[in-house]
Amino acid sequence: MKVALLGLGTVGAGVWQILTDRAGRDPLLEQVTVVGIAVRDLTKLRDPSVPPALLTTDAMVLVSDPEVEVVVEVLGGVESTLPLLKTALDQGKHVVSANKALLARHYRALTALARQREVYLLFEAAVGGGIPLIQPVRQCLGANRLRRLVGVINGTTNYILTAMTQSGVSYTQALKEAQAFGFAEQDPTADVAGHDAQEKLALLSALVFRTAIVDLADIPREGITGIVSEDLRYAKELGYGIKLLALAEKNAAGALYLRVSPHFVPQAHPLNRVQGADNAVLVEGEPIGQVMFSGPGAGSGPTASAVVSDILNIVARQTFQDPHFMGEPLCVPELLPALEHRGRFYVRLEVPDQPGVIGLVGHAFGTAAVSLESVVQKASQGTRAELVVITHWVKEGQLQQALQQLRQLGMEIGSVLRVLDEETPGHQFS
Numbered sequence: 001m002k003v004a005l006l007g008l009g010t011v012g013a014g015v016w017q018i019l020t021d022r023a024g025r026d027p028l029l030e031q032v033t034v035v036g037i038a039v040r041d042l043t044k045l046r047d048p049s050v051p052p053a054l055l056t057t058d059a060m061v062l063v064s065d066p067e068v069e070v071v072v073e074v075l076g077g078v079e080s081t082l083p084l085l086k087t088a089l090d091q092g093k094h095v096v097s098a099n100k101a102l103l104a105r106h107y108r109a110l111t112a113l114a115r116q117r118e119v120y121l122l123f124e125a126a127v128g129g130g131i132p133l134i135q136p137v138r139q140c141l142g143a144n145r146l147r148r149l150v151g152v153i154n155g156t157t158n159y160i161l162t163a164m165t166q167s168g169v170s171y172t173q174a175l176k177e178a179q180a181f182g183f184a185e186q187d188p189t190a191d192v193a194g195h196d197a198q199e200k201l202a203l204l205s206a207l208v209f210r211t212a213i214v215d216l217a218d219i220p221r222e223g224i225t226g227i228v229s230e231d232l233r234y235a236k237e238l239g240y241g242i243k244l245l246a247l248a249e250k251n252a253a254g255a256l257y258l259r260v261s262p263h264f265v266p267q268a269h270p271l272n273r274v275q276g277a278d279n280a281v282l283v284e285g286e287p288i289g290q291v292m293f294s295g296p297g298a299g300s301g302p303t304a305s306a307v308v309s310d311i312l313n314i315v316a317r318q319t320f321q322d323p324h325f326m327g328e329p330l331c332v333p334e335l336l337p338a339l340e341h342r343g344r345f346y347v348r349l350e351v352p353d354q355p356g357v358i359g360l361v362g363h364a365f366g367t368a369a370v371s372l373e374s375v376v377q378k379a380s381q382g383t384r385a386e387l388v389v390i391t392h393w394v395k396e397g398q399l400q401q402a403l404q405q406l407r408q409l410g411m412e413i414g415s416v417l418r419v420l421d422e423e424t425p426g427h428q429f430s
């Protein structure tokens, strides 16, 4: 199997290392040969085991080489890289990609091409880094009715939230630390604003629920930049941690709800134990109940492990007949409007520190039919006091109504976070 490797950076170098150091790995690797490697800069210092003759700066010429059977794209970039993948598929070559940003935006066009040309488009590394997710969920959980997927799928934000929780440092300090240790980019927006998790969720949800991909614009997204140390402290006091979660949930009527946002996660919940830059995804279905996949969500070796496993799947032709990988048309999912979604919420409020204020708060929530699990006054500063409210199950629309009334009463909404529950409401497993 003749492979063109596009990119020899963090992931590409890991792929090269596995493909050229085969002892003790799958014997099918013997059938894989790298016939060319595309890079941007030929003068860069590289692993000395890479023959300079394999390197080229013209990725398109390499992709179009008739000898190439599989194109492995670990370049990054969206619009500039898309023509390379389209050309590869159009010429009947299989494609393996780790590029979630590109796939989440151009999945439909690429799968349509893959279908036309009867080739594979595999991307295990794009959704969970080193964690095997696509193959196990689709091949080993196929007997289940899958209902919910919830995960910590961005290592940078998990590193920052873990540091804020464990050392009590501010968001800014934790971000600086993450950048110093190489867990965050100099421009961290894609991670901290939730874009990276949103792209992965779009792909994962399509795979788990076997639907066409949902547009990124239809996935509500919040990052972690608004989380302050008070939220983490109150979470801890109430028995929770805070995690940036990606959630895809199917309701009883079959409508899908997708969201990326910080959540209160019960301290005993397995997702709360995911520390540092690790990732984990919990898949819930009937009859299996809950299954969790966890491990390194990024990094050279782990991501290369997923890329090479896709190459091996092509060599072994193990994924044939799966519509996603052969690009068959899939149904467009019905989406549940965000305001219709039910959940429990944590609300941190700043209120005037005066008698009767808790009654006013209770009344505002009550008028919007939001029943409360607890209301606790946490701190007062001068004429203002901080209140922490946990609601019972309500529709997001009702909560928004209550928040609107509270604002009209001169109360300031500090934070609103969702609370993760053990199981999808109304879906108790017997």
Ligand SMILES: NC(=O)c1ccc[n+]([C@@H]2O[C@H](COP(=O)([O-])OP(=O)(O)OC[C@H]3O[C@@H](n4cnc5c(N)ncnc54)[C@H](OP(=O)(O)O)[C@@H]3O)[C@@H](O)[C@H]2O)c1
Pocket: 006, 007, 008, 009, 010, 011, 012, 038, 039, 040, 041, 042, 044, 057, 059, 073, 074, 075, 076, 077, 098, 099, 100, 101, 125, 126, 129, 297, 298, 299, 300, 303
């Ligand atoms: N890093 C991770 O842990 C991780 C995890 C999961 C998924 N991914 C995805 O994997 C992809 C690659 O990430 P990475 O971290 O390996 O990136 P990287 O370290 O920046 O490497 C990019 C590589 O692509 C080459 N390149 C870029 N543009 C090119 C062009 N126009 N023509 C030819 N070569 C070009 C670069 O060449 P030079 O070497 O000459 O600069 C470099 O070798 C991205 O889509 C990323 O989202 C990464």
